[in-house]
Amino acid sequence: xxxxxxxxxxxxxxxxxxxxxxxxxxxxxxxxxxxxxxxxxxxxxxxxxxxxxxxxxxxxxxxxxxxxxxxxxxxxxxxxxxxxxxxxxxxxxxxxxxxxxxxxxxxxxxxxxxxxxxxxxxxxxxxxxxxxxxxxxxxxxxxxxxxxxxxxxxxxxxxxxxxxxxxxxxxxxxxxxxxxxxxxxxxxxxxxxxxxxxxxxxxxxxxxxxxxxxxxxxxxxxxxxxxxxxxxxxxxxxxxxxxxxxxxxxxxxxxxxxxxxxxxxxxxxxxxxxxxxxxxxxxxxxxxxxxxxxxxxxxxxxxxxxxxxxxxxxxxxxxxxxxxxxxxxxxxxxxxxxxxxxxxxxxxxxxxxxxxxxxxxxxxxxxxxxxxxxxxxxxxxxxxxxxxxxxxxxxxxxxxxxxxxxxxxxxxxxxxxxxxxxxxxxxxxxxxxxxxxxxxxxxx
Amino acid sequence: xxxxxxxxxxxxxxxxxxxxxxxxxxxxxxxxxxxxxxxxxxxxxxxxxxxxxxxxxxxxxxxxxxxxxxxxxxxxxxxxxxxxxxxxxxxxxxxxxxxxxxxxxxxxxxxxxxxxxxxxxxxxxxxxxxxxxxxxxxxxxxxxxxxxxxxxxxxxxxxxxxxxxxxxxxxxxxxxxxxxxxxxxxxxxxxxxxxxxxxxxxxxxxxxxxxxxxxxxxxxxxxxxxxxxxxxxxxxxxxxxxxxxxxxxxxxxxxxxxxxxxxxxxxxxxxxxxxxxxxxxxxxxxxxxxxxxxxxxxxxxxxxxxxxxxxxxxxxxxxxxxxxxxxxxxxxxxxxxxxxxxxxxxxxxxxxxxxxxxxxxxxxxxxxxxxxxxxxxxxxxxxxxxxxxxxxxxxxxxxxxxxxxxxxxxxxxxxxxxxxxxxxxxxxxxxxxxxxxxxxxxxxxxxxxxxxxxxxxxxxxxxxxxxxxxxxxxx
Ligand SMILES: Cc1cc2nc3c(=O)[nH]c(=O)nc-3n(C[C@H](O)[C@H](O)[C@H](O)COP(=O)(O)OP(=O)(O)OC[C@H]3O[C@@H](n4cnc5c(N)ncnc54)[C@H](O)[C@@H]3O)c2cc1C
Ligand code: SF4
Ligand code: SF4
Numbered sequence: 069x070x071x072x073x074x075x076x077x078x079x080x081x082x083x084x085x086x087x088x089x090x091x092x093x094x095x096x097x098x099x100x101x102x103x104x105x106x107x108x109x110x111x112x113x114x115x116x117x118x119x120x121x122x123x124x125x126x127x128x129x130x131x132x133x134x135x136x137x138x139x140x141x142x143x144x145x146x147x148x149x150x151x152x153x154x155x156x157x158x159x160x161x162x163x164x165x166x167x168x169x170x171x172x173x174x175x176x177x178x179x180x181x182x183x184x185x186x187x188x189x190x191x192x193x194x195x196x197x198x199x200x201x202x203x204x205x206x207x208x209x210x211x212x213x214x215x216x217x218x219x220x221x222x223x224x225x226x227x228x229x230x231x232x233x234x235x236x237x238x239x240x241x242x243x244x245x246x247x248x249x250x251x252x253x254x255x256x257x258x259x260x261x262x263x264x265x266x267x268x269x270x271x272x273x274x275x276x277x278x279x280x281x282x283x284x285x286x287x288x289x290x291x292x293x294x295x296x297x298x299x300x301x302x303x304x305x306x307x308x309x310x311x312x313x314x315x316x317x318x319x320x321x322x323x324x325x326x327x328x329x330x331x332x333x334x335x336x337x338x339x340x341x342x343x344x345x346x347x348x349x350x351x352x353x354x355x356x357x358x359x360x361x362x363x364x365x366x367x368x369x370x371x372x373x374x375x376x377x378x379x380x381x382x383x384x385x386x387x388x389x390x391x392x393x394x395x396x397x398x399x400x401x402x403x404x405x406x407x408x409x410x411x412x413x414x415x416x417x418x419x420x421x422x423x424x425x426x427x428x429x430x431x432x433x434x435x436x437x438x439x440x441x442x443x444x445x446x447x448x449x450x451x452x453x454x455x456x457x458x459x460x461x462x463x464x465x466x467x468x469x470x471x472x473x474x475x476x477x478x479x480x481x482x483x484x485x486x487x488x489x490x491x492x493x494x495x496x497x498x499x500x501x502x503x504x505x506x507x508x509x510x511x512x
Numbered sequence: 513x514x515x516x517x518x519x520x521x522x523x524x525x526x527x528x529x530x531x532x533x534x535x536x537x538x539x540x541x542x543x544x545x546x547x548x549x550x551x552x553x554x555x556x557x558x559x560x561x562x563x564x565x566x567x568x569x570x571x572x573x574x575x576x577x578x579x580x581x582x583x584x585x586x587x588x589x590x591x592x593x594x595x596x597x598x599x600x601x602x603x604x605x606x607x608x609x610x611x612x613x614x615x616x617x618x619x620x621x622x623x624x625x626x627x628x629x630x631x632x633x634x635x636x637x638x639x640x641x642x643x644x645x646x647x648x649x650x651x652x653x654x655x656x657x658x659x660x661x662x663x664x665x666x667x668x669x670x671x672x673x674x675x676x677x678x679x680x681x682x683x684x685x686x687x688x689x690x691x692x693x694x695x696x697x698x699x700x701x702x703x704x705x706x707x708x709x710x711x712x713x714x715x716x717x718x719x720x721x722x723x724x725x726x727x728x729x730x731x732x733x734x735x736x737x738x739x740x741x742x743x744x745x746x747x748x749x750x751x752x753x754x755x756x757x758x759x760x761x762x763x764x765x766x767x768x769x770x771x772x773x774x775x776x777x778x779x780x781x782x783x784x785x786x787x788x789x790x791x792x793x794x795x796x797x798x799x800x801x802x803x804x805x806x807x808x809x810x811x812x813x814x815x816x817x818x819x820x821x822x823x824x825x826x827x828x829x830x831x832x833x834x835x836x837x838x839x840x841x842x843x844x845x846x847x848x849x850x851x852x853x854x855x856x857x858x859x860x861x862x863x864x865x866x867x868x869x870x871x872x873x874x875x876x877x878x879x880x881x882x883x884x885x886x887x888x889x890x891x892x893x894x895x896x897x898x899x900x901x902x903x904x905x906x907x908x909x910x911x912x913x914x915x916x917x918x919x920x921x922x923x924x925x926x927x928x929x930x931x932x933x934x935x936x937x938x939x940x941x942x943x944x945x946x947x948x949x950x951x952x953x954x955x956x957x958x959x960x961x962x963x964x965x966x967x968x969x970x971x972x973x974x975x976x977x978x979x980x981x982x983x984x985x986x987x
Binding site for chain 1: 529587589592593681809811911913915919931932949954963968972974980981982
């Protein structure tokens, strides 16, 4: 029996712990400085908006940990001594381990703007950030958000839920257009404005101004405009939260460097989730993967390695999802902001301007490469299977009804989509009826 | 977390946005309620004038208010501030409403005199307000039950309209809500009143002889309608003067329980009843909607639920069995136990009145809107067993897309921890799911789909959530 210590009680650390327990009897300790129990970081916004309370964001009841013999410790690790296999906590306490797992997640980026440390200026990552946002946004008359990514738009939605006027500074020409192709991105631009958010595209932050008490009172944009505000949300991405490893023998670059087994340069020390950086990225994936799903999958793999079944982290086909205010977004496979040379591209948008579908495929083989769907839902199993089987874009369209995941009684758009595809590509694809037999086969 | 000041609004998530039209609509709706209170206080009002005004202002005011509040926002999920508002987060306002509702039920059941009902005399107060309507429909003064039925229907219609505006982006919610509104208005209210008006029910002859009463709400199926097999009820249905309707109700009632319910539940789940048709469900889905997140999601609550609901079900089966035994043999007791005082009366008192009425509705603001449906209703218990073991209905989980946010579990009125299944990639097959579809609506990642499909693989637990090839399933 090993003494396994995990730093970080986010999805990565907790998935590792749960799966170790399923597979073995090892002693497991999970350490976190943030909260006593695992909660869903992705749900932070809903606490602020009053959809849920903190307790609802905890995926497991508090008795779960004791019952599964997972020890929890609330403490901040200041130093890791890999020679002595010892952790040093702030406050002087120590703890030894046989195997160490680093799952410390991220922290919000700051790019050295003047005034970035003023009161009322903050990012949104941790539970403590949420608490300070609660305090910082009391009775304010305007907020400015800097950075047009997923957390930026969430923050804008949060503030709007309390009727706080929001100015949203986005450096790019169009919202999230380094990821979303233009049709999707413009749809979201329109939707942001529909929610009365003052969207400023192609606008950078230059400086944050202070009042006499050290609180933010305004920002100045790259174009020299001054915008009065009492709150600034900095949402310009996140980076691995690994300062505490400085001075240890564990090799880091931007994140903790790991091999495909999630092992660091030191024996018996592993890292995963937002804080890990792969020496060799997986295919088209980034070397640091900062999403919920990848943290979970790394945890599933690492738990096996720690239980003497060495297992590489081998993610399957990419998928992701988000929600931009009221518009849901799902993606399967790879859809780049701009189609690559060899890629065919198809985009359909509903006349209401809030529902769309994009398909990408390999022009030489016709094989489907990726799909973006906004405003309606598609079945993960369908696309995963079609990618694995190397199905063509024609096949996917023919069987689009099998992949529809919208609630029952909803209007469907397959016929319209296929008609447009046929028209544009000179094809004659016929829509097949939904087949439960094929749907069940997705899940074999 | 300590959040914003408590707010007394019922449906509008952005109170400071309340515009003139909304304010007028709110005043109109409140005026309707005020008429009820004034009548209750025996302030002399001309009922034939004020009763229609009350009904129109309550339904009209709420509809305009709901329309105005929601239509000026983009369509989508409207749960902002639910846990900040006093009424919807067990605050002082919630307690006040809970106590008011509970008190109303106590008076209605046991002290109808206090709401103005006068047996064999002129009604007063609240009940008297409904005399003209009752006279117009069936030519006799209102009873406390007529008053209650009318208010119940108004609540479903008015707050159903509000619900429709709130969920206008979801066709499932739209159609389902129209269905419960029509079911209440037509089957529970209009048809029974017309049958009574045409002397097919509840008749007292000119000689002063009472012919009998049977329940003419066709969708109120035994065992929810627990007195269906009571002697007076069976006799009334067979009464000559009530034919052919009496026998139709008898045959359809038994047929619905024995044949209709299992077949429909097999094909589409218990939702056909609980959230599309049933009157208790209808009130829960409309008037109860602002309270759906208050149900407990704890494992311990689920354990309690399984004990309670099945105990009530066994209780009603036993009670009905001895009732029928008494009916056919003429005996008034079984094994020395009096059928009325040892079986029927306790069931009616504890389950019929206290559980389904007082706790079921009076406690909406404390325990959520489906306490009765989840912990008590024997009809739900019966259909739940079918739904769990022999049905095509399930909530399919969308592969690996769940982010464990908890919206689904929080807004499940039946207290099902939907997330526990979704984050494992497992379908949700639960006896208690009433198929309201709200978990699917609030999920921000498109993870949940209510559907009817083959029983094969319905509740498989995938060995690993898809998207991860690290672990080979063959191992
Ligand atoms: C607001 C927001 C919304 C998001 N929404 C989505 C989404 O919709 N979909 C998606 O895929 N991803 C989303 N993400 C990203 C996703 O939440 C992260 O990728 C994921 O939570 C990372 O998990 P993790 O376990 O690697 O790290 P974390 O969840 O960050 O957990 C790390 C834990 O370690 C603790 N810790 C760090 N250092 C120490 C130390 N020295 N001592 C003790 N404890 C320490 C931290 O306090 C923290 O509790 C979102 C992120 C945010 C902030
Ligand atoms: S599981 Fe979903 S559909 Fe079923 S009762 Fe709960 S919220 Fe409604
Ligand atoms: S609401 Fe959706 S994403 Fe959130 S926990 Fe439920 S299934 Fe998962």
